[in-house]
Amino acid sequence: MLQVYLDPCTVNSRKVLAGLDLLGTQYELKHINYFTGEHKSPEYLKINPNGTVPSASDGPDFNITESNAILQYAADISGSIYYPKDLKARANVNRWLLWEASVWFPSCYVYLVEYVVKPLLKSEPDQSIIDAQAPKWNQLASVLDAQLAKTKYLVGDEVTIADIAVAAPMHLHKASRLPVDQHPNLKRWMTQIEKLPAWQKTQGAVENALLPETNVKPGEVRANFNYTKDVNKPTEIYFYESEAAKDIHEPGDDPREMTVTDGWERNRVTPFTADKEGFSVHSFKTQYNKWENEANVRELFYPEVVEFVKKTTGARRVLVFDHTIRTKANAAKPITQETDTTKRAPVMLVHCDYTAESGPIRVQQLLGDEAKDLLSRRVAFFNVWKPLGTVEERPLAMCDVTSAPADDFFKLYLRYRDRNGENYVMRYSAKHKWWYFPKMEADQVILLKTYESRPDVARFVGHTAFEDPTSPPDAKIRESVEIRTIAFF
Numbered sequence: 343m344l345q346v347y348l349d350p351c352t353v354n355s356r357k358v359l360a361g362l363d364l365l366g367t368q369y370e371l372k373h374i375n376y377f378t379g380e381h382k383s384p385e386y387l388k389i390n391p392n393g394t395v396p397s398a399s400d401g402p403d404f405n406i407t408e409s410n411a412i413l414q415y416a417a418d419i420s421g422s423i424y425y426p427k428d429l430k431a432r433a434n435v436n437r438w439l440l441w442e443a444s445v446w447f448p449s450c451y452v453y454l455v456e457y458v459v460k461p462l463l464k465s466e467p468d469q470s471i472i473d474a475q476a477p478k479w480n481q482l483a484s485v486l487d488a489q490l491a492k493t494k495y496l497v498g499d500e501v502t503i504a505d506i507a508v509a510a511p512m513h514l515h516k517a518s519r520l521p522v523d524q525h526p527n528l529k530r531w532m533t534q535i536e537k538l539p540a541w542q543k544t545q546g547a548v549e550n551a552l553l554p555e556t557n558v559k560p561g562e563v564r565a566n567f568n569y570t571k572d573v574n575k576p577t578e579i580y581f582y583e584s585e586a587a588k589d590i591h592e593p594g595d596d597p598r599e600m601t602v603t604d605g606w607e608r609n610r611v612t613p614f615t616a617d618k619e620g621f622s623v624h625s626f627k628t629q630y631n632k633w634e635n636e637a638n639v640r641e642l643f644y645p646e647v648v649e650f651v652k653k654t655t656g657a658r659r660v661l662v663f664d665h666t667i668r669t670k671a672n673a674a675k676p677i678t679q680e681t682d683t684t685k686r687a688p689v690m691l692v693h694c695d696y697t698a699e700s701g702p703i704r705v706q707q708l709l710g711d712e713a714k715d716l717l718s719r720r721v722a723f724f725n726v727w728k729p730l731g732t733v734e735e736r737p738l739a740m741c742d743v744t745s746a747p748a749d750d751f752f753k754l755y756l757r758y759r760d761r762n763g764e765n766y767v768m769r770y771s772a773k774h775k776w777w778y779f780p781k782m783e784a785d786q787v788i789l790l791k792t793y794e795s796r797p798d799v800a801r802f803v804g805h806t807a808f809e810d811p812t813s814p815p816d817a818k819i820r821e822s823v824e825i826r827t828i829a830f831f
Contacts, residue, residue, distance in 0.1 A: 344369040344416060347389060348396035349376035350772060351551035353447065353454070354409035355396045356544050357510035361413040361503050363540035365422045369398075373770060375596065377551075409510075410439040413503045424502050434497045438504035442511070446486075449479045450511035453518040458552050476521070483525045490527035494534075501538065509535040513545070517553055547772045550601065561604040565808045567739070567776070568594035568691045570767040572752050577767060580757040593754050593767045594691045602739050602808065605777040614777070616655070616724065616791045620743035620803030623779055626650060626728060626787040633667055633730060633823060640665075647726055647825045654789060655724065657829035663708055664826040667730075668807075669819055688736045688807035688820060692768045694792055695826070696723055696802070697753055700764040701793035705828060720831035723793035725824050733782045734817035740790065741768070741804035745775040751802060768804045780810070792826075 346362070346369050348355035355376075362369055374380045374395050382393045390397040390407045398406045398415070406412050414436075417425030426432050452475040456467040486508070489496060496504045512532060515522055522529045535541055570577060570593040580587035605614065605623070614622045630643045644662040651660045668688045696704065701723055706713040727738055750771055756763035768774075779788065794801040807820075 344419075345372055345399045346370070346396055346412070347372045347374050347386065347398065349374055349381075349551075350544065350547035352376055352395055353451070353510050353513060354394075356513055356548055357409050357507055358396045358398075358412050360510070360538075360540045360544045361506045362416055363543055364424055364501070364503070364506060364538070365413070365416050365420055367416040367420050367422075369416075378596075408443070410443055410503075410507055413507065414439070417503060423500075426497075426502065431497060435502050435504045438496050439507050442504075442507045446482055446508060447511045449475060449482055450518070450520065453479070453520055454511075454514060457519050458514055458517050462552060472519075480521065480524065483522075483528055486531075487525040487527045490531045495531070501535075505531075505535060506540070509541070513548055514552060550772060551599075561607065562601050563811055564599055565602055565739075565811060566597050567600045567806055567808060569596040569598055569770040570594055570692070570752075570754070571596045572769045576755050577753070578755045578757055582757075582759045584757070587757070593693070596770055598770050600774065600776055602776040602778050605779050608777075609779075616722075616789055616803075617799040618744065619740070619777075620791050620800040621740045621777075621805075622654070622789045624650075624654060624787050624789060625785060626726075627785045639823075644825070647827060650787075651724055651726065651789075651827050651829055655722070655829050655831075657722075657831050659830040661708065661828045661830075662825055663704075663828065666824045666826075667821070668824065669821045688738075688822070690736075690807050690809075692741065692804050692806045693754065694751065694766040694768075694802040694804050695725065696793040697751075697764040697766050698793075698801075701795070708828070716830050717795070721793075721795045722791060722829045722831070724827050724829055725790040725792055726827060727788040727790060728823050728825070729782045729784055729786070730821040730823060731784055731818065733780070733820050733822070735810060735813040736807045736820045737778050737780060737782070737810055738788060738822075739776050739778040739806055739808050740788070742775040742777060743800035743803055745773050746771070746804055748801075750774075751804070766802055766804070774804075778808075778810075780812075 344367060346358060348358060348371070350356060350359055374386060376395060380386060381390075381395050387393055389399060389405050392407055394407070396409055396412060398412045400406075400415070400419075406415055414425060425435060452471060456472055460467050493499065495501050496508060509532060512518075512520060512522075515532065522532060573591050575591050577593050578587075578590045579592060580590070608614070609623055616622050628643070628646055630646065632638045632642075647662050648660045651657060701721070702717055704723075705717055705721060709716060746768070750768050751766040752769065754765040754767045756765060779786075790805055791800055791803050
C-alpha cells in the first residue's frame with residue numbers, strides 16, 4: 343500500500359490528500375508535523391532529503407518527493423480516469439501540473455504567508471510585498487481565466503488531477519485575500535472545486551491549523567492538547583529514580599491545538615452516555631468534605647460512590663479501589679515521589695487509565711481467587727471525577743469515543759519500583775471531537791469509562807486537563823477528586 347508522509351494543513355500536502363481521495367487510491371497516512379519541524383528530522387530526511395512535505399513510499403526502495411509526481415504515480419497505479427491515458431490529453435494535464443509548481447504556487451504563496459501565516463505567528467503583513475507580487479499574480483490568474491472561459495475544468499468538461507493541483511495554492515483564497523473577483527471564470531471554477539467531496543473532506547484540517555480564530559464557533563475554545571508520537575520504541579514513565587529512565591521516549595511530545603466544545607447544551611438535548619461517547623455527566627450531592635484524611639475518604643465517601651455507580655450503570659457490584667486528589671498546587675511534586683501519591687497535579691496528557699490487558703490484570707491483583715469468575719462476565723472500570731469547588735481553570739476534556747477508533751490508542755508503560763503498569767496514550771487525529779463542561783460545580787461529577795470488556799460499546803475514553811484560554815487571570819486553583827471503580831455486571 344502507498345504510504346504518504348505529510349501535514350494535512352500545508353498546500354502541497356492538502357493537494358495530495360484531496361487528489362488521492364479523488365482518485366480513490368488506498369494509502370496509509372504518516373503524519374509529519376510541519377510546525378514542529380518534523381520534516382527536518384534525520385528519520386524523515388532518509389525518505390525525502392529535501393526536507394519537504396509531502397512524500398510517498400511504495401515499498402522499501404521507492405520514494406517520491408514531489409506532490410504532483412505523487413498524484414501522477416497514484417493515478418497510474420489505479421488506472422484512474424482523472425489522469426487521461428490519451429497522450430495529447432495527458433500532455434495537457436502535465437503542462438498545468440508543471441505550470442502550477444513553477445509559477446502559480448510561488449505567487450499564491452506570497453499572499454498565504456502575508457495574510458495567513460504571519461497573523462498566525464502574531465506578525466503583521468507587509469503590504470509592500472503584496473504590492474510587488476500583485477501584477478505577477480493577476481497576470482497568472484488571467485492565464486487561468488482565459489482557459490476557463492473555454493472549458494468547464496482546466497482540460498475540458500471533466501475534472502482531472504490538474505484541477506486539484508492548481509486549486510491547492512488557492513485553498514485559503516478568502517483568508518489570503520487573493521483578488522479572485524477580478525477573474526470571473528477563475529472564481530466560477532474555484533467554486534466548483536470547493537463543491538467536490540474530495541476537496542470538502544480535506545478543508546477542515548487546513549482551517550483548524552491555519553485559521554484557528556475564525557474557525558471557532560460560539561461554545562468552543564481552542565487549546566493545546568498533549569498527544570504522543572508513536573515511535574519505534576516503547577513509550578514509558580518511571581515513577582522512581584532509575585538509570586533505566588535515561589533516554590526513554592516519554593509521552594506528551596506531540597502538542598496540538600484542538601477545538602473543545604462546551605457540552606452542557608448538547609447534554610441537555612441528548613445526554614452523553616458512557617456506553618456511546620465514553621463519558622457522562624451527573625448530579626452528585628454529598629455532605630462529605632474531609633478530603634485531606636485518606637482513611638476517612640475510604641471509610642465514609644467510598645460507599646456513596648459505590649451506590650452512585652450502581653445506580654448510574656446498573657452494575658450489580660462495584661468496587662472502589664483508589665482515589666487521587668488533584669490540584670495545580672501539587673504541580674511541583676516530582677513524578678518520582680513515592681509517598682503521598684493520592685495528591686497530584688492535574689494530568690495535562692491525552693490518555694486513558696487502562697488498556698485491554700491491564701484492566702483484567704488489575705481485577706486479578708485486587709480480587710485474587712474471585713477474579714476468574716468475575717471476568718467471565720461483563721466488567722467495566724469507571725472514574726468518578728468530582729470537582730471540590732467551581733472549576734475556573736484546567737477543566738477536564740474528553741475525546742468522544744465515536745471520533746476515536748481503537749487504532750488511535752497505543753500503550754504507555756508505567757514503571758514502578760515493584761511492578762509495571764499500562765495506560766493508553768493517543769496519537770493525534772484531526773477527526774477527534776473534544777468536549778468539556780465549563781464551570782462545573784462541586785455537586786456535579788463526570789463518569790469516565792477507562793476499561794470495558796464488552797466489544798460492542800465504548801471501551802476507552804481519552805481525556806486530559808487543559809489550559810482554558812477563557813479562564814480569568816485570578817482564577818481559583820482547580821481542586822478535584824478522582825475515585826477509581828470497577829463495575830461488575
